[in-house]
Amino acid sequence: MKGRPEFPDVRTLFTAVLIITSLAIAINDYLWLLILLAITLASLLIAGIHLTRLLRRLRRYRWLFLLIALAQSISNGSGTVFLEFQGYVLLSSGGLLGALAALLRITVILAAVGLLSLKDYQQMVTGLAQMGVPYEFAFMVLLAVRFIPVLMEEFRNSLAAIELRGIELKAIPLGQRLKVYSYLLMPTTAGALIRSRRIAIAMEARAFRAYPRRTWLQWPSLTGWDWFIIALSLGFGAGVLYFKIRGVIA
Amino acid sequence: MTAYIKLEQVSFSWPQGGQVLRDINLSIEKNSTIALMGPNGSGKTTLGKLIIGLLKPSSGRVFISGTDAEEYSLAARGRLIGYVFQNPEGQFFASTITEEIGFALKYRGMSPDKVQQRVEEMLTLFELEEYADTFPFNLSQGEKQRLALAAIIALRPGFIILDEPFTGLDWLRKQRLQEVLQRVRNEGVGYLLISHDRDMASRLCSRVLQLEGGELQ
Numbered sequence: 001m002k003g004r005p006e007f008p009d010v011r012t013l014f015t016a017v018l019i020i021t022s023l024a025i026a027i028n029d030y031l032w033l034l035i036l037l038a039i040t041l042a043s044l045l046i047a048g049i050h051l052t053r054l055l056r057r058l059r060r061y062r063w064l065f066l067l068i069a070l071a072q073s074i075s076n077g078s079g080t081v082f083l084e085f086q087g088y089v090l091l092s093s094g095g096l097l098g099a100l101a102a103l104l105r106i107t108v109i110l111a112a113v114g115l116l117s118l119k120d121y122q123q124m125v126t127g128l129a130q131m132g133v134p135y136e137f138a139f140m141v142l143l144a145v146r147f148i149p150v151l152m153e154e155f156r157n158s159l160a161a162i163e164l165r166g167i168e169l170k171a172i173p174l175g176q177r178l179k180v181y182s183y184l185l186m187p188t189t190a191g192a193l194i195r196s197r198r199i200a201i202a203m204e205a206r207a208f209r210a211y212p213r214r215t216w217l218q219w220p221s222l223t224g225w226d227w228f229i230i231a232l233s234l235g236f237g238a239g240v241l242y243f244k245i246r247g248v249i250a
Numbered sequence: 251m252t253a254y255i256k257l258e259q260v261s262f263s264w265p266q267g268g269q270v271l272r273d274i275n276l277s278i279e280k281n282s283t284i285a286l287m288g289p290n291g292s293g294k295t296t297l298g299k300l301i302i303g304l305l306k307p308s309s310g311r312v313f314i315s316g317t318d319a320e321e322y323s324l325a326a327r328g329r330l331i332g333y334v335f336q337n338p339e340g341q342f343f344a345s346t347i348t349e350e351i352g353f354a355l356k357y358r359g360m361s362p363d364k365v366q367q368r369v370e371e372m373l374t375l376f377e378l379e380e381y382a383d384t385f386p387f388n389l390s391q392g393e394k395q396r397l398a399l400a401a402i403i404a405l406r407p408g409f410i411i412l413d414e415p416f417t418g419l420d421w422l423r424k425q426r427l428q429e430v431l432q433r434v435r436n437e438g439v440g441y442l443l444i445s446h447d448r449d450m451a452s453r454l455c456s457r458v459l460q461l462e463g464g465e466l467q
Contacts, residue, residue, distance in 0.1 A: 158341075158343050160304060160324060161335070161340060161341040161342075161343065162343060162354075163324040163325045163328060164302065164304075164325070164333050164341075165325075165328055165353065165354030165357075165405060166325050166326075166328040166354055166358055166405060167325055167328075167354055167357045168323060168325040168326070172357065176357070180357070183343045183353075184343060186343055186344070186345060187339070187340075187342055187343045187387075190385075191339070
């Protein structure tokens with residue numbers, strides 16, 4: 001079934017996100033990573049996505065960022081040494097640039113993934129199916145992604161349930177505390193399995209996979225703008241990779 | 251009589267907007283049996299969660315045993331008040347019923363012999379002996395409700411909050427749970443029963459509170 005084209009199409013977004021995230025992983029040059037970040041942020045703004053949402057997400061990972069930056073800074077002792085301890089370089093210009101590149105890389109990836117928030121769950125499944133991904137597989141992957149926050153919520157509830165039994169987690173020794181935490185895996189896993197079974201039954205009751213072919217409420221076609229963005233993304237990605245292989249970009 | 255739980259001008263709104271409770275004033279004695287009734291979305295569960303500390307009031311104060319509840323950790327509140335979740339599955343984390351009942355006793359420093367004794371006592375009281383080694387998630391809804399209650403009663407809390415314990419139970423199971431709650435009452439333990447079942451509430455509780463539009467009537 002043909003549907004009204006709606007720019008940007010999911011395939012366009014997938015292509016752009018795939019190119020941006022791949023380049024963010026491949027490139028080490030912080031200046032090029034900055035350019036990539038600028039392009040991504042501009043795309044988010046043009047798409048009407050508030051950057052505050054991105055900032056909230058970045059804030060959630062601030063400790064991970066700090067840890068990665070520290071690890072980068074310590075493992076890369078090149079350039080001018082600023083801080084040294086018993087022969088080990090703790091802070092250097094090369095380490096700082098490495099840490100900056102690592103932070104930029106993660107920010108670019110998280111920002112690029114934010115572009116996908118333009119589409120809802122059903123549009124994503126349709127888009128993946130249009131790209132040739134088997135429908136069942138696309139559905140399963142997106143269902144799993146959708147359940148991550150639910151599982152996290154369940155984990156938090158189980159933790160609260162343990163504390164509500166009067167167990168002061170902070171007061172018990174670390175070994176015992178880890179053992180208590182291991183208990184949390186049980187309800188989370190059991191809950192996920194029970195929910196999966198219920199969803200599978202509900203889907204089969206609605207004739208999921210009962211026929212070899214299925215109809216689609218919408219099957220949108222690409223607009224001229226979609227083709228342009230896809231071509232531009234692929235061209236940009238190929239160009240940067242070419243210069244990367246030639247050694248022009250680090 | 252001194253109030254065991256006291257709410258002073260407690261209001262609660264969700265951060266994204268929408269007021270749930272408005273200026274709630276409530277005093278509950280330790281061994282009193284109180285039913286909290288009201289239509290869906292009236293704030294009954296929210297009130298229970300505010301008392302136990304799973305939610306924080308937007309304004310007003312909650313006192314437990316004469317102390318501002320803010321001074322208690324979640325675990326400290328749990329030692330004073332037992333809380334039975336609306337969905338009993340939400341409070342299970344052990345792999346057998348025996349372990350589920352004995353878990354907190356063990357971590358609260360009780361000797362293994364005493365833990366065993368208390369667990370057996372609870373298994374008998376709640377007619378769960380034959381399921382002692384069963385995985386909690388494999389029980390029927392009624393059995394899960396009984397296990398949830400057993401795990402809380404085993405801790406000998408001063409007071410219990412039960413959130414819709416009769417939901418999903420057939421007539422026979424409701425009667426059985428009613429008997430269990432009567433036994434709890436006979437042991438001198440008070441409770442706040444959040445329920446839709448008016449008959450059950452009037453049978454099991456000495457006082458019935460009606461919550462409507464976020465206010466106590």
